[in-house]
Amino acid sequence: xxxxxxxxxxxxxxxxxxxxxxxxxxxxxxxxxxxxxxxxxxxxxxxxxxxxxxxxxxxxxxxxxxxxxxxxxxxxxxxxxxxxxxxxxxxxxxxxxxxxxxxxxxxxxxxxxxxxxxxxxxxxxxxxxxxxxxxxxxxxxxxxxxxxxxxxxxxxxxxxxxxxxxxxxxxxxxxxxxxxxxxxxxxxxxxxxxxxxxxxxxxxxxxxxxxxxxxxxxxxxxxxxxxxxxxxxxxxxxxxxxxxxxxxxxxxxxx
Amino acid sequence: xxxxxxxxxxxxxxxxxxxxxxxxxxxxxxxxxxxxxxxxxxxxxxxxxxxxxxxxxxxxxxxxxxxxxxxxxxxxxxxxxxxxxxxxxxxxxxxxxxxxxxxxxxxxxxxxxxxxxxxxxxxxxxxxxxxxxxxxxxxxxxxxxxxxxxxxxxxxxxxxxxxxxxxxxxxxxxxxxxxxxxxxxxxxxxxxxxxxxxxxxxxxxxxxxxxxxxxxxxxxxxxxxxxxxxxxxxxxxxxxxxxxxxxxxxxxxxx
Numbered sequence: 001x002x003x004x005x006x007x008x009x010x011x012x013x014x015x016x017x018x019x020x021x022x023x024x025x026x027x028x029x030x031x032x033x034x035x036x037x038x039x040x041x042x043x044x045x046x047x048x049x050x051x052x053x054x055x056x057x058x059x060x061x062x063x064x065x066x067x068x069x070x071x072x073x074x075x076x077x078x079x080x081x082x083x084x085x086x087x088x089x090x091x092x093x094x095x096x097x098x099x100x101x102x103x104x105x106x107x108x109x110x111x112x113x114x115x116x117x118x119x120x121x122x123x124x125x126x127x128x129x130x131x132x133x134x135x136x137x138x139x140x141x142x143x144x145x146x147x148x149x150x151x152x153x154x155x156x157x158x159x160x161x162x163x164x165x166x167x168x169x170x171x172x173x174x175x176x177x178x179x180x181x182x183x184x185x186x187x188x189x190x191x192x193x194x195x196x197x198x199x200x201x202x203x204x205x206x207x208x209x210x211x212x213x214x215x216x217x218x219x220x221x222x223x224x225x226x227x228x229x230x231x232x233x234x235x236x237x238x239x240x241x242x243x244x245x246x247x248x249x250x251x252x253x254x255x
Numbered sequence: 256x257x258x259x260x261x262x263x264x265x266x267x268x269x270x271x272x273x274x275x276x277x278x279x280x281x282x283x284x285x286x287x288x289x290x291x292x293x294x295x296x297x298x299x300x301x302x303x304x305x306x307x308x309x310x311x312x313x314x315x316x317x318x319x320x321x322x323x324x325x326x327x328x329x330x331x332x333x334x335x336x337x338x339x340x341x342x343x344x345x346x347x348x349x350x351x352x353x354x355x356x357x358x359x360x361x362x363x364x365x366x367x368x369x370x371x372x373x374x375x376x377x378x379x380x381x382x383x384x385x386x387x388x389x390x391x392x393x394x395x396x397x398x399x400x401x402x403x404x405x406x407x408x409x410x411x412x413x414x415x416x417x418x419x420x421x422x423x424x425x426x427x428x429x430x431x432x433x434x435x436x437x438x439x440x441x442x443x444x445x446x447x448x449x450x451x452x453x454x455x456x457x458x459x460x461x462x463x464x465x466x467x468x469x470x471x472x473x474x475x476x477x478x479x480x481x482x483x484x485x486x487x488x489x490x491x492x493x494x495x496x497x498x499x500x501x502x503x504x505x506x507x508x509x510x
Contacts, residue, residue: 035297036290041486116485141403144399148395162410229297229298
């Protein structure tokens, strides 16, 4: 069985890592759109166009299932991808919502993500439909912090305080990390938020796809990126824990 | 006379503003590649490809002169643009270098910019060829800080200290802001660096083009962006000081 995973860049590698751990025999193809990263500050139309192009690239590898490992792309493009592609498509929003509703006792739930993810309102709607009180906040500096290798320390604590200060005066008992970069800041966020359950979509997604995925394959992994940006190798190694051969995806026709 | 200006996004508006102030009768066309911003973490090949596409878009408006208002694009694509286009092309690197050499007394000069700009070594080479001692540092968090509206305060001061700490123990008397976003952080940087001259390319560029530019035209200004990203209007207004009509550039074929 072959599974395709795409993300706006390198953040989705945190999702890929969980999938690989849970289904070690699977064949995996990853595409990171590093030539156009980040998606989180772009418009709905552009995010949909980019997501379709990424999916079309992966479809050529005869994948049996597609995972949209990017919260921003999942927020805007999931329905269209489901309609356009002839295979099962999973995003990271629904699993995160399900998990949050499971672990929250008082149904006061927070969600943080990129500007576009929060602006889309997808998390907020799903949680409210399930009867939750929701607090949402865009945290645009979190991704650049992580990509700069800053995951703890004074600057991180100040930025966490800057964004999450308003959450402290609420009854929130659960916080969804609505961006695949954020798990790398989980400790700093947990320290700041104290007695709040942190939900990261990656493990929830693995549970969701487990009924569709047969752990059968040749354990292959191909990693494609649309741009060989500086520090790419070291970031991939930092997230996946070992060195891999990186391949550059041929030109996608875009904007 | 019509002048084209392009940038990876909104940072180049700081350059546009200076040009507009110096030559109020000129006709101006600006293109911000907000669909693929930022360029600062991307590879040389990709930066060149994007720059050519932006230039080709502006050439269609019959511009007489092109300004590359992005340091990253100027670092990698200027020579190719000069070769490919039949009109004068100006970048922001050379003016910044000239100005720094003029104001520096001891020829110990610092330069800060994006990862790609610093990695290109263009500033360092030009300054060293002129006999300077050079200190260079990439500051990837500065752009997201500015785009988040954070230009002063505690977080900014911490990040400025994080990047510029090593500069404090040098004899540096001049620091080039090698990114069009950085002038918005000039005060925080000046406060931190103390008795160091801050050089921002925009005003130096205006001096450089003044012998080529005739201040004759209909004072028109068209602002194009490749994506209508969230907060675009407010950021444009923040930099230019008034509201303008924004136009979306038709699809560029890319990657």
